[in-house]
Amino acid sequence: MQNERLRAVMEAGGWTHAALADVTGVDPKSVERWVNLGRTPRRATALAAAEALGEDVHALWPALRQARAARAVSPELVALYGQRADLPVSVFVDLFSQARQRIDVLVYAAVFLHEAYPRLNDLLHQRADDGCAVRIAVGDADDPNVQQRGREEKFGHGIESRCRLALLHYRPLTDVPGIELRTHGTTLYNSLYRADDQMLLNAHVWGVNAYGAPVWHLRRHGDGGMFDTYAGSFDAVWEMAHPVEG
Template sequence: MPNERLRAVMADGGWTYSSLAEKVDVDPKSVERWVNLGRTPRRGTAMRVAEALGEDMHALWPALRPVRAERAGSTELVALYAQRADTPVSTFVDMLDQARERIDVLVYAALFLHETYPRLNDLLSKRAAAGCAIRIAVGDAGSENVRARGREEKFGHGIESRCRLALMHYRPLIGVPGIDVRTHGTTLYNSLYRADDHMLVNAHVWGVTAYGAPVWHLRRSGDGGMFDTYAESFDAVWSTATPVPHEE
């Protein structure tokens, strides 16, 4: 069955089989099969195609949608994503934008947020102005745990540079009422993104960069569940984190 959506998007953008194949580094016959036979590419290829076309990968290939909570068997689990790279950035942005009471972010760097959504600081400032308490913890570039992560992921000093760059992105928010930015040197088992009773958990896998590791979307449904376990973990790290001072 032909992929009519892909066909239409390519036509609107003036893409040919050959031009799209060259852009995403595949054989033109592969593109032809996606369009005319409805074949589904590998996730990595699908991501490159979606980026080139300016489309949502899951809209082009519904078969690549995440596993839903009904199949995962937990009342707190909203969705599973095989990789963070499979998680639409809109999932993060929309969740944060809907927060009314609390936003917590625990990462080493997570540069993808600012790089793919440059208005993130504006969003956080507006939420804070509306009364939302915001806590952001990024990695201390000088900590041994950050350096160890770089060695484990074969990323070397790059992870330290990314931590510094993440802090540069968030630095304009330092001093904004309702927003607290700190650095931490803990072993980061999971990156956490919380907005009220919703949380995205980016699990970390030894030797795998964060974008290649799974993400699960949790919704708090009661005391003592998975959500609270991660929320308490955030609080424990936050208590050890160092406030970032104003630059003079």
């Protein structure tokens, strides 16, 4: 498809393919392909051409605007799911199975994991036996922040019973070397499931149960990114959480 805008601008300014090629440092055949085949040059070349022509680079090559928008997405974002219910439990199981150094879980309850995968404790036990540090923080059913979440979700005392159930599920792991279990009463903005440098982050939405809220799949990409921000929030909650004894 021809680039009619580029053709018109060049004709209006008296530019030949060779002349524009000369100022941009490319072959005249490249300029011909820009015009006749609608090819988009590299950004630096396009900027040089647009400056010479006295035209807006995005008016000549709209695809460059789209490419810039795409690069604005964090390189740490692997996938975005509209709601947790869209993810089969195998996604969480696979994540934990791949961990070699650490597993962190920060939730109020998340009993769906044990309900859908009854061998979760066996998996965590195996990862700990292989040298993986496992930290699990579940909600304190007696804490006002947890109880408030239940009222917001219109579940009544449901969330409190789910927290107690989660604690029952995980309690057999308290005597396993390498596994720590704690309870917390923090305002939980996100449920977090980390395995080494990957993380599933279940956002919380006011009045919506966690299964109906979005999930971000993050992969760490250098220091100081989103991954480190959320990992730091886990560490902060962990320091305030109360150890559960066997």
